[in-house]
Amino acid sequence: MNIPMMLPTEWIHNFLYASMPEGAAHAVELVLIALGFLAFFAVAGLYLVLLERWIAAWVQLRRGPNRVGPWGIFQTIADALKLVTKELTGTTKADLFLYNLAPYFPIVAALITISVFAYSQSLHAFDINIGIFFITAVSSIGVIGILLAGWSSNNKYALIGAMRSGVMVVSYELSVGLSLLTMVLMTGSLQLSEIIEVQRTGGWLIVQGHIPAVIAFMIYMIAGTAETNRTPFDLVEAESELGAGYHTEYSGMKFAYFFLAEFINMFIVASIAVTVFFGGWLSPFGITDEIFWLQPVWFLAKVFVIIVLMMLFRWTFPRLRIDQILTLEWKYLLPLNLMNLVLMAIIVWLGWTINF
């Protein structure tokens, strides 16, 4: 780590510890990090919604949002303000405690998960040694919120939507976990900084692992799209069948929590893909690895490409039925994934990975 300039994070750290007692400095640091992530969460959520609307428009040869601000860049902020001012309606026969609790599960799970990623060498709030395991475990807490929302709404459409979501997440967690495990075979560590360190010396994992890595990436993208409940796997909120699915009875900001959590989940899926397959904050061929302020830029640029790919999935593929979704998972993705795991184990054992 021969970075000549002092990093901004180190500067803030030193400044805080120099100006106040150790305990207070630590507390202030924690609060600053939490506020930073909350701000990032809100901005990223709003602008992903806007990006989704632009891409939808461009794929369909429309213009998309263009009224609020230049090119419509304040459109989603205006939408969020509208949602904040709306009345929070509810049903009288709902289980009110669970009904009010449910929106916080997806949003808290998403917020915990985005705090674990390595945005750059130093912008890494929480580097635990079970990083990948922690991410997959915490990000699936969100489905509890969906199930609770469906159950406590006292609405059969919401319940059916929530149950479909439960079925899908339970199925597709397996594929996400196994495809990430395939890559962990190559790194030998679950720690995110360690995974990126492996890629710094030997090239991105998708290049190192060649055929099984590409298969694992394809399986991960399919399963990841399914986990975020997006089209073509959006039968959780299939409008033609279930109204709005599990959030039928929610309005205003509570609805917005579910909506924002869906988009942040997309960011999380893309971030895991970038960290595990495409080298995280590393630049291609190591050209600008030492410039600290370009590291988050590279990370976010790669995340952006993956997110655009997922949005393109949404506006390309037709929706699957529930039986087709389960067939895809249990008869195709899972057996392929297990075969791929064995193939990757053989390749790592014989040392046939591409290193340069």
Next chain:
Amino acid sequence: MSYFGDIVHGIGTLLNGMKVTSKYLFLAPKEIITQYYPDNRDTLKMFDRFRGEVIMPHDEQNMHRCTGCQSCEIACPNGSIEIVWDRVVNEETGKKVKVIDKHIYHLSMCTMCGLCIQACPTEAIVWGQNFENSVTDRTQLTKVLNKPGSKVHPDVKE
């Protein structure tokens, strides 16, 4: 073998779809067909095949081409067209000929099917390009297509 064949075929079809949509995505700024409507209403020109309303073109001498044959009235499936007609004596030939008094068109009943325009033997009625048809009073939707004092064009023979 068909198991793996299915997988390869499935990936192929998915990529085929992605090819189409990604082509649209990257072409988007050039190919956008949506108009900034209220901003460009002065310059907005509708395309030739647009079906706005039925109109009857008149030339400079205030002459139209309608002979009053009533083919359009008969062809209209929901009675949007009524023709009030009369017989007058033609000075040159001394025969009685049919002329229209009023060609009444109910825009409120029209479904823009175009059967009247197909049925017209003399091309007296055509599609107009007006796309702002909303009015505050529905009696304004009943229009008299021939202008007051207009005559049938002498070239038009029944």
